[in-house]
Amino acid sequence: MVSRFKIKTLTEFIIERQYEYPHAKGALTRLLNDIATAAKIVNREINAAGLVDILGYKGKKNIQGEAQKKLDVFANEQFIAALKGGAECCAIASEENEKIISFENEFSEMGKYVIAIDPLDGSSNIEANVSIGTIFSIYRRKTEVGEGGKVIDLLQPGVNQVAAGYVIYGSSTMLVYTTGKGVNGFTLDPSVGIFCLSHPKMMFPDKGIIYSINEGNYIYFDEGVKQYIKYCQEDDKKTSRPYTSRYIGSLVADFHRNLIRGGIFLYPATSKAPSGKLRLLYECNPVAFIAEQAGGKASDGITRIMEKEPETLHQRSPLFIGPKLMVEKTEEFLKKYNN
Ligand code: AHG
Ligand code: MN
Numbered sequence: 001m002v003s004r005f006k007i008k009t010l011t012e013f014i015i016e017r018q019y020e021y022p023h024a025k026g027a028l029t030r031l032l033n034d035i036a037t038a039a040k041i042v043n044r045e046i047n048a049a050g051l052v053d054i055l056g057y058k059g060k061k062n063i064q065g066e067a068q069k070k071l072d073v074f075a076n077e078q079f080i081a082a083l084k085g086g087a088e089c090c091a092i093a094s095e096e097n098e099k100i101i102s103f104e105n106e107f108s109e110m111g112k113y114v115i116a117i118d119p120l121d122g123s124s125n126i127e128a129n130v131s132i133g134t135i136f137s138i139y140r141r142k143t144e145v146g147e148g149g150k151v152i153d154l155l156q157p158g159v160n161q162v163a164a165g166y167v168i169y170g171s172s173t174m175l176v177y178t179t180g181k182g183v184n185g186f187t188l189d190p191s192v193g194i195f196c197l198s199h200p201k202m203m204f205p206d207k208g209i210i211y212s213i214n215e216g217n218y219i220y221f222d223e224g225v226k227q228y229i230k231y232c233q234e235d236d237k238k239t240s241r242p243y244t245s246r247y248i249g250s251l252v253a254d255f256h257r258n259l260i261r262g263g264i265f266l267y268p269a270t271s272k273a274p275s276g277k278l279r280l281l282y283e284c285n286p287v288a289f290i291a292e293q294a295g296g297k298a299s300d301g302i303t304r305i306m307e308k309e310p311e312t313l314h315q316r317s318p319l320f321i322g323p324k325l326m327v328e329k330t331e332e333f334l335k336k337y338n339n
C-alpha cells in the first residue's frame, strides 16, 4: 500500500527551514549535514562493535584522566574529519582533545562557526549494548574570518548557541536538534541510510513522572539533593508520586527518555566532585538548549546553565534538567536545605 504521507528527510527539512534565517547562506545547513554524515559512519561502527575487535581500551587517557575506548577515538576522528573537510567550521573543542583543534587551511579559515562536541557519550556502556550518543553545540566564531579558530571562539556562554543537538545510538538511531525554533527528531532508516522526520516539535510532557540520578553517590550529596530524592519517593497521587526511578548512565539516553516520557535528570555536585561531573561546553549546554526549546529548564541548582560564562574548555557543572516545574522544585529544595 502506498503511504498517504511523504517522508521528510533531515536534509529536506534543514533546507526548508533555511528561510527562517533571512541572511542564511546555507552554512548551517551544510554543517548539520556534515554532522549527520559522520553520525551515520559512527552508527555503522557501533552496530558492528560486537562483531569486530574494536571494543576495549586504547591504552590512552583523555584530558579528564578517564580511559578512552577505541570507539571514542574512532568517533572523534570521524566528526573531526567531516567538519575539517567543509568550509564552515574553523575550530572544534572535543572531550577527547585537551586543546581546541583549529583548522588552518584556506577553506576552513573562512568558516564562521565553531563546534563543541562529545563524540561518544556514555562510552562505558558500550560493552553492555546500552544506548550511547553524540552531543554537539554550534556557535558563531568571535574572531574575524581569515585564520583558524581560537579558544575564545569556544569559550562562549550557552545562550550564544546557534544550534545544538544529539545523536542517540539506541534501539533505533535518532538525531535530535534545535536551531532555536523548537526541537525536531529524526530516525535513521538503516536500510537506506537516511534520517527521516519522526518526532516533529518535541516538547516535554507537562507532568514529569521520572527522576534520574546516580543514587550510588547518595552519601556524597548535599542535604538539598537528599531531601529532593526523598520527595520523589513520597506517596502523593496528585503529583504522580512516588516517581519512577530510571538511570542508564548515558546522559544522551537518560535525557532522551525523560524528554519523551517526562522526567528530570540530576547530576549534582558531590563532596567528592564539587563541580559535578558533566562538562559545561559539550554536555550541559547542548542539552540545556534543547530542554529550553522543548519547554523545559536546565540549571546548575542556582544559575541557568546557558548563562554560565565558561572559563576553560573542559569545565564541569552540576546539572538539573527536565520539565520546568520539576527543575524548579529541585531548586526550591536546594535553596531550603543547603547552606
Ligand atoms: P562520557 O562517556 O562522554 O565520558 O560521559 C559519561 C557521562 C554521562 O554520559 C553520564 O550521564 C555520566 O557520565 C554518568 O556518570 P556516573 O557513571 O557517575 O553516573
Ligand atoms: Mn559524555
Ligand code: MN
Pocket (backbone or CB within 6 Å): 072, 095, 118, 119, 120, 121, 122, 123
Ligand atoms: Mn564522551
